[in-house]
Amino acid sequence: xxxxxxxxxxxxxxxxxxxxxxxxxxxxxxxxxxxxxxxxxxxxxxxxxxxxxxxxxxxxxxxxxxxxxxxxxxxxxxxxxxxxxxxxxxxxxxxxxxxxxxxxxxxxxxxxxxxxxxxxxxxxxxxxxxxxxxxxxxxxxxxxxxxxxxxxxxxxxxxxxxxxxxxxxxxxxxxxxxxxxxxxxxxxxxxxxxxxxxxxxxxxxxxxxxxxxxxxxxxxxxxxxxxxxxxxxxxxxxxxxxxxxxxxxxxxxxxxxxxxxxxxxxxxxxxxxxxxxxxxxxxxxxxxxxxxxxxxxxxxxxxxxxxxxxxxxxxxxxxxxxxxxxxxxxxxxxxxxxxxxxxxxxxxxxxxxxxxxxxxxxxxxxxxxxxxxxxxxxxxxxxxxxxxxxxxxxxxxxxxxxxxxxxxxxxxxxxxxxxxxxxxxxxxxxxxxxxxxxxxxxxxxxxxxxxxxxxxxxxxxxxxxxxxxxxxxxxxxxxxxxxxxxxxxxxxxxxxxxxxxxxxxx
Numbered sequence: 271x272x273x274x275x276x277x278x279x280x281x282x283x284x285x286x287x288x289x290x291x292x293x294x295x296x297x298x299x300x301x302x303x304x305x306x307x308x309x310x311x312x313x314x315x316x317x318x319x320x321x322x323x324x325x326x327x328x329x330x331x332x333x334x335x336x337x338x339x340x341x342x343x344x345x346x347x348x349x350x351x352x353x354x355x356x357x358x359x360x361x362x363x364x365x366x367x368x369x370x371x372x373x374x375x376x377x378x379x380x381x382x383x384x385x386x387x388x389x390x391x392x393x394x395x396x397x398x399x400x401x402x403x404x405x406x407x408x409x410x411x412x413x414x415x416x417x418x419x420x421x422x423x424x425x426x427x428x429x430x431x432x433x434x435x436x437x438x439x440x441x442x443x444x445x446x447x448x449x450x451x452x453x454x455x456x457x458x459x460x461x462x463x464x465x466x467x468x469x470x471x472x473x474x475x476x477x478x479x480x481x482x483x484x485x486x487x488x489x490x491x492x493x494x495x496x497x498x499x500x501x502x503x504x505x506x507x508x509x510x511x512x513x514x515x516x517x518x519x520x521x522x523x524x525x526x527x528x529x530x531x532x533x534x535x536x537x538x539x540x541x542x543x544x545x546x547x548x549x550x551x552x553x554x555x556x557x558x559x560x561x562x563x564x565x566x567x568x569x570x571x572x573x574x575x576x577x578x579x580x581x582x583x584x585x586x587x588x589x590x591x592x593x594x595x596x597x598x599x600x601x602x603x604x605x606x607x608x609x610x611x612x613x614x615x616x617x618x619x620x621x622x623x624x625x626x627x628x629x630x631x632x633x634x635x636x637x638x639x640x641x642x643x644x645x646x647x648x649x650x651x652x653x654x655x656x657x658x659x660x661x662x663x664x665x666x667x668x669x670x671x672x673x674x675x676x677x678x679x680x681x682x683x684x685x686x687x688x689x690x691x692x693x694x695x696x697x698x699x700x701x702x703x704x705x706x707x708x709x710x711x712x713x714x715x716x717x718x719x720x721x722x723x724x725x726x727x728x729x730x731x732x733x734x735x736x737x738x739x740x741x742x743x744x745x746x747x748x749x750x751x752x753x754x755x756x757x758x759x760x761x762x763x764x765x766x767x768x769x770x771x772x773x774x775x776x
Contacts, residue, residue, distance in 0.1 A: 339771025372494025420451030
């Protein structure tokens with residue numbers, strides 16, 4: 271059973287007991303030695319493959335080149351054998367492997383997602399937990415337990431505590447979840463995990479300006495920073511160092527001053543003792559390289575491309591209205607009031623968060639490509655710009671209700687589009703979830719995860735290495751202590767030129 275924990279702010283004189291603090295309850299869940307179910311194990315394997323797919327596709331993008339160059343200046347630390355960096359054979363200190371791999375995984379915005387009160391990419395837990403596992407010589411079974419915890423804690427926090435309402439970036443839920451996952455991986459005591467969770471939260475609260483207006487390269491670095499902080503928090507806690515308490519509920523804590531304030535009340539669901547950690551099963555990955563709320567809209571646009579080719583020509587179109595949820599309208603839609611979302615010279619990161627742009631390109635092309643669909647040439651095409659500027663969004667109360675529904679069967683991330691042609695014809699269609707969603711037209715299973723990996727690795731990784739990695743990932747539960755280096759992937763000769771890494775301080 272799941273236990274619903276009431277969380278509120280306490281004055282200092284109320285002296286909230288350790289075991290009643292949310293961070294301690296998270297630590298208790300992390301320390302529970304409950305077995306991971308076969309279903310969850312299989313999904314963890316899927317997500318390890320998924321993370322590797324998008325990381326490999328990013329190997330030569332600027333943020334990854336820079337993060338990798340930084341990591342390579344930090345040799346494996348003395349506490350273990352070091353951790354691997356995607357694409358290369360050199361090992362580095364685990365916190366820096368978490369950093370480099372975290373950037374690679376997030377850069378294309380192409381891995382898994384969970385959306386509820388807050389937004390998240392739970393796959394961001396994997397790089398820091400995997401880095402520590404490799405460094406410490408852990409086994410595949412250890413890694414699976416750690417990842418199951420990371421997903422569980424992040425999803426549970428995302429279900430209960432909204433950050434974006436207060437303009438706090440969603441990685442504030444990732445620092446605690448990754449720290450908890452590392453605690454499970456290493457079989458740490460509850461008190462040690464408690465201190466690591468507190469540090470993980472305290473050091474990873476930041477504003478959402480990283481996802482507003484002109485979106486910078488920091489968007490990919492933000493979760494990597496949270497993962498790196500989680501590794502360092504675990505190290506500090508293992509050395510007996512303590513964290514601010516109560517970190518969530520304190521009079522000067524995160525809830526009181528960054529979230530809903532002194533009168534806040536949250537209900538956080540956490541597994542009871544002995545209950546399997548299954549939250550990963552509520553998450554979903556991406557078929558397309560775009561912000562998750564765009565997934566269903568790409569699928570609908572592809573469908574309309576075939577059914578209504580006349581709607582792809584701006585000369586025929588008077589307007590395109592997308593009726594959708596509050597989040598889609600205000601964060602990636604015209605409700606954000608960001609002129610950059612209509613700018614053909616905007617950065618890839620910005621276009622990735624523009625539903626008017628994404629819907630237009632998918633409608634015209636009948637397809638979506640993680641590189642070509644964002645190229646300056648594609649964004650600047652005159653007929654695209656003309657049609658793009660006719661696309662607006664508005665909030666629809668029913669789609670907002672379904673977006674926030676706790677019933678997985680009706681939870682939706684789509685909406686209704688109304689395309690008005692110049693001759694008065696109205697084209698209307700709706701979509702609730704992406705085709706790849708578990709309830710969608712073509713749900714992702716192992717075959718689709720492997721195909722995604724093969725597609726993104728093609729031309730970057732040799733066929734023999736692709737096959738070796740897939741076999742290692744599928745054998746994850748049976749990898750012995752010290753064998754987790756098999757989950758790294760080496761790029762084909764000439765793909766990565768380490769000499770081109772930018773110079774910095776380190």
